[in-house]
Amino acid sequence: MIIExxxxxxxxxxxxxxxxxxxxxxxxxxVGLLGPNGSGKTTLINxxxxxxxxxxxxxxxxxxEMRPDxxxxxQRIGIVMQNVAVFKExxxxxxxxxxxxxxxxxxxxxxQLVDEAIDFVELDAFRKFYPRKLSGGLxxxxxxxxxxxxxxELLILDExxxxxxxxxxxxxxxxxxxxxxQGTTVLYTSHYMxxxxxxxxxxxxxxxxxxxxxxxxxxLKAMVNSGETVVVEIYKLExxxxxxxxxxxxxxxxxxxxxxxxxxFDGGLxxxxxxxxxxxxxxxxxxxxxxxxxxxxxxxxxxxxxQLRE
Amino acid sequence: MFGHVFSYRxxxxxxxxxxxxxxxxxxxxxxxxxxxxxxxxTTESEKFQPIEVAVVDxxxxxxxxxxxAILEELSSAGQNHMLDPVYADEKGAEExxxxxxxxxxxxxxxxxxxxxxxxxxxxxxxxxxxDEHLQTTKTVANIISRNPQVVSxxxxxxxxxxxxxxxxxxxxxxxxxxxxxxxxxxYALLAMACMHSGFWGLRNAIDIQAxxxxxxxxxSVAPTHKMVVVLADSAxxxxxxxxxxxxxxxxxxxxxxxxxxxxIGYVMLTCLAGCIAxxxxxxxxxxxxxxxxxxxxxxxxxxxxxxxxxxGLMWVDMKYIVSVKVPFLSYINPAALIADAFYxxxxxxxxxxxFINIGMLCLISAVFCVASFAILRRDEYASI
Numbered sequence: 001m002i003i004e005x006x007x008x009x010x011x012x013x014x015x016x017x018x019x020x021x022x023x024x025x026x027x028x029x030x031v032g033l034l035g036p037n038g039s040g041k042t043t044l045i046n047x048x049x050x051x052x053x054x055x056x057x058x059x060x061x062x063x064x065e066m067r068p069d070x071x072x073x074x075q076r077i078g079i080v081m082q083n084v085a086v087f088k089e090x091x092x093x094x095x096x097x098x099x100x101x102x103x104x105x106x107x108x109x110x111x112q113l114v115d116e117a118i119d120f121v122e123l124d125a126f127r128k129f130y131p132r133k134l135s136g137g138l139x140x141x142x143x144x145x146x147x148x149x150x151x152x153e154l155l156i157l158d159e160x161x162x163x164x165x166x167x168x169x170x171x172x173x174x175x176x177x178x179x180x181x182q183g184t185t186v187l188y189t190s191h192y193m194x195x196x197x198x199x200x201x202x203x204x205x206x207x208x209x210x211x212x213x214x215x216x217x218x219x220l221k222a223m224v225n226s227g228e229t230v231v232v233e234i235y236k237l238e239x240x241x242x243x244x245x246x247x248x249x250x251x252x253x254x255x256x257x258x259x260x261x262x263x264x265f266d267g268g269l270x271x272x273x274x275x276x277x278x279x280x281x282x283x284x285x286x287x288x289x290x291x292x293x294x295x296x297x298x299x300x301x302x303x304x305x306x307q308l309r310e
Numbered sequence: 311m312f313g314h315v316f317s318y319r320x321x322x323x324x325x326x327x328x329x330x331x332x333x334x335x336x337x338x339x340x341x342x343x344x345x346x347x348x349x350x351x352t353t354e355s356e357k358f359q360p361i362e363v364a365v366v367d368x369x370x371x372x373x374x375x376x377x378x379a380i381l382e383e384l385s386s387a388g389q390n391h392m393l394d395p396v397y398a399d400e401k402g403a404e405e406x407x408x409x410x411x412x413x414x415x416x417x418x419x420x421x422x423x424x425x426x427x428x429x430x431x432x433x434x435x436x437x438x439x440x441d442e443h444l445q446t447t448k449t450v451a452n453i454i455s456r457n458p459q460v461v462s463x464x465x466x467x468x469x470x471x472x473x474x475x476x477x478x479x480x481x482x483x484x485x486x487x488x489x490x491x492x493x494x495x496x497y498a499l500l501a502m503a504c505m506h507s508g509f510w511g512l513r514n515a516i517d518i519q520a521x522x523x524x525x526x527x528x529x530s531v532a533p534t535h536k537m538v539v540v541l542a543d544s545a546x547x548x549x550x551x552x553x554x555x556x557x558x559x560x561x562x563x564x565x566x567x568x569x570x571x572x573x574i575g576y577v578m579l580t581c582l583a584g585c586i587a588x589x590x591x592x593x594x595x596x597x598x599x600x601x602x603x604x605x606x607x608x609x610x611x612x613x614x615x616x617x618x619x620x621x622g623l624m625w626v627d628m629k630y631i632v633s634v635k636v637p638f639l640s641y642i643n644p645a646a647l648i649a650d651a652f653y654x655x656x657x658x659x660x661x662x663x664x665f666i667n668i669g670m671l672c673l674i675s676a677v678f679c680v681a682s683f684a685i686l687r688r689d690e691y692a693s694i
Contacts, residue, residue: 012693049531051520053692074533085524089325090318101314102532146528 001063002027002154002185003048008057010043010209017043018054019209025154025187030180032200033189034296040209041189042082045158048187049079061154075103078152078184082159084143086131093118093127096145103150117149120175137168144172148179155179156187161195173199193296205300212303217296224294224302227252228265230272232279233287235259241282248274262292311534312542319514319546329509334554337503338561344495345566360385360394361432364403364412371418380443381416392435416440494653496568498623501648503558504584505614507551511592512610514543515682516603521691522596540686544589551585571656576664580655583671584648590678591644597685617645647671 003025010018017040025031033041046052048059050068059066061073086095096114104110118127121141131139144160157176161169176199180186190196196203197217205213205220213220227250237256245261246254250268254261265271272289279286300306323329365371365381372378384393396403396412403415407425413432415425424440426433454461518540520527529539559581562568570577595610615623620643622629629649633640640646651667658664 046527051527051530051691071533071535074531077531079528079531081524081528083524085528087318087322087525089322094318094321098314098318099528099532101311101318102529102534105311 001025002029002061003187004058004060005044005048006058008044008047008054008059010040010047010052010054017209018047021057021206021209021211023204023211025185027185028180028183029202030176030186030188030200032196032203033187033206034191034193034196034203034300035189035206036191039191039207041191041206042158043209044206045079045156045187045189048156049077075150076153078147078150078155080144080147080155080157080160082162084131084139086139086142086146088131090130091127092123092129092131092134092142092145095131095142096149099146100149113149113151117145120148120178121145122171137164137171140164140168140172144175148184152184154185154187158189159191160188161190161192169195193300197296203296205296205303207300207304213299220296220299221294224298227267228271229292229294229298230263230265230275230289231292232261232263232275232289233259234261234279234284235287237261237284241284245275245278248278261286312538315534315539315542316546319543320549323510323513323546323550326513329513330554333503333506333509333551334557337499337506337558340502341496341499341558341562341566341568344499345568348492348495360391361435362394362396362412363436364406364415365395365397366400366403366415366417367397368400368418370420374418374422376447377416377418377422377443380439384439392439492626493569493656494622494626494629494649496562496566497649497652498618498621498629498645500555500558500562500581500652501584501621501645502614502618502623503555504551504581504588504648505591505617505645507547507555507585507588508592508595508610508614509607510547510551511544511589511594511682512596512606513592514540514547514589515593515596515686516606518543518686519597519691521693522603536687537683540683544593547589547592548585551589552582555581555585569656570652573655576655576661577652579668580648580651580664583651583668583675584644587644587648587671587675587678590675590682593682593686594678597682614645617643621645621649641670642674644671644674647674 001024003023005021005023008018008021009016021040021044023031023044033044035041043052047054048061048066050059050066050070061070062076064070064073066073087098090098093114096117097110100110100113100117104113118124121144123138123141123145126134126138131142134142140160140163144157147157148155155176161172164172173195176186176188188196188199200217202214202216203220204211213223215223234256242254242256242261245251245263248263250265250271252264252266254263256262263275272291276289381393381395384390385395395416396406398406400417403412403417404425406412407415407427410427413426413430414436415423416436417423417425421444422440424433424436426436450464453464516522517525518529518536520530530536556578559570559577563570591614592610595606595613599606599609619625620628620632620639623645629640629646632643632646640650647667647670651664651671654661654663654667
């Protein structure tokens with residue numbers, strides 16, 4: 001077992017940030033911690049890294065108790081923080097070399113690792129750039145390069161794609177998959193369910209410091225009431241119509257957001273037909289219509305009664 | 311590991327333009343401003359100008375050889391040139407006084423009279439000269455009347471090289487230099503620059519603590535002993551701040567002509583001790599003061615300016631007032647200790663006062679270091 005957390009409790013005054021949290025991460029896994037902002041993901045990471053004192057519980061990494069002076073364990077961990085943590089006065093290659101030097105003493109080995117890390121995050125063309133000259137996406141890649149340069153056995157990424165454009169995000173996710181293929185165990189936190197769905201073998205859904213559900217993506221989706229979800233692109237929908245749609249046969253829930261009407265059906269037949277008939281009868285013009293598979297957001301909704309991004 | 315962290319820290323700090331401005335350029339600009347504002351005060355305007363005085367050229371004056379002799383002595387070119395007498399009749403002398411062309415009128419007679427229009431330093435000097443003259447002539451007359459046989463000795467004595475009066479005290483300058491109170495401004499400026507090394511210490515403290523910066527968090531999870539990082543960072547800050555102070559010292563000395571005396575080794579020792587005090591004070595503020603980086607920076611700037619003010623940076627008399635009214639403050643104010651160390655090196659030819667200053671600086675720095683290291687060595691935080 002790479003990480004074993006048992007009954008971890010962390011309080012900030014009266015606020016319980018982690019409430020008897022349990023987690024196990026096996027070698028070679030990509031485990032996603034999914035939860036809304038403030039659910040305790042970063043607190044959990046900081047406890048695992050021995051940056052934060054906790055009130056109760058045990059944390060073992062690589063089979064040993066994690067302590068602030070457990071340098072042998074720290075040597076095997078790579079960390080990519082939520083915020084970019086690089087020196088603004090050092091160039092890209094200097095930043096990567098600095099952080100590599102904290103783990104690797106041999107200068108020749110360090111040079112090779114730095115080159116590999118810069119190549120890996122595709123920053124070779126920018127290696128002499130100062131961070132202030134890099135775009136947000138490139139800066140995130142530099143942040144990742146600094147975390148992976150020493151080829152860690154365990155990589156912990158805390159929301160590494162916040163504020164990153166889709167292209168850079170895909171590049172980052174592909175990079176993490178590649179690291180995992182090379183043998184790195186990954187603990188990945190995010191509040192972006194799409195990322196977690198794309199990346200992780202196993203997901204822990206958490207809220208208010210508690211793990212609510214754990215399993216593979218398929219296992220979690222199976223927890224959701226297996227019905228039908230239909231999404232219709234509508235440019236204008238009155239609240240009165242939304243109320244009536246919710247009263248159509250088999251509709252369990254409906255909401256209208258960002259020009260999209262989303263309707264959940266419990267089962268039954270001709271659900272789509274009934275919905276379209278209603279829209280036509282009310283002369284509500286609509287564009288595209290498509291059905292949707294259950295998402296992790298649906299799982300979260302099912303468990304907590306609220307949306308992941310609320 | 312120490313070398314790796316130290317060399318990169320050196321690069322980081324040297325490239326931090328904001329800090330280089332506040333720790334070096336600002337001091338150079340302020341020094342230049344001081345030089346423009348009062349750098350020449352001691353060269354021209356502070357030189358003593360002979361006093362213009364009207365002397366009534368009447369019968370009494372012509373019959374008073376001793377007065378004539380003293381006026382001639384004090385108006386001749388040389389070290390004793392104190393008076394520029396203008397000889398006129400009584401009416402002309404009054405006109406000169408009314409026009410402000412002279413500071414007073416000397417009228418010979420029994421007694422010799424001094425007429426002035428208003429009180430002032432020149433008038434006081436004139437009065438003092440005449441009082442001295444009267445007292446001397448009375449004394450001589452008294453001696454002659456009581457003991458006429460000593461007249462020849464008296465005349466011989468008066469004609470000798472030292473005259474009839476001998477100085478039993480001699481005015482000398484310490485260390486062979488001319489004391490100059492305006493140097494306090496420049497020494498206080500150097501003290502301020504040393505204390506501004508605190509900016510480096512503050513930045514170090516922020517960059518190493520996980521609860522203050524993301525960089526601190528990232529560096530805290532690395533498998534490097536925290537004290538190695540703290541010491542390497544501090545050493546880099548000290549090297550840069552010492553180098554900056556040497557640049558400032560060279561600028562003040564070579565470009566602006568500020569005198570530091572001839573004991574260059576001790577001057578550099580003062581700079582080094584000042585930089586240690588500055589860097590450790592910055593670390594102390596960075597670790598002890600809770601709050602945002604802006605709050606810490608504000609406290610650092612405010613406190614170093616207050617220290618520099620008390621050391622005489624803005625008002626030179628303040629240093630003296632503090633040393634008289636609140637002497638304890640002079641011993642715990644690092645800026646005052648640094649400024650006084652420079653001043654005592656320049657003025658005194660013994661090192662007792664200098665080493666007291668350096669010793670106190672080292673003691674204060676040690677307190678700052680111990681307090682901040684005790685906090686910096688923490689590895690776990692209650693909140694981040």
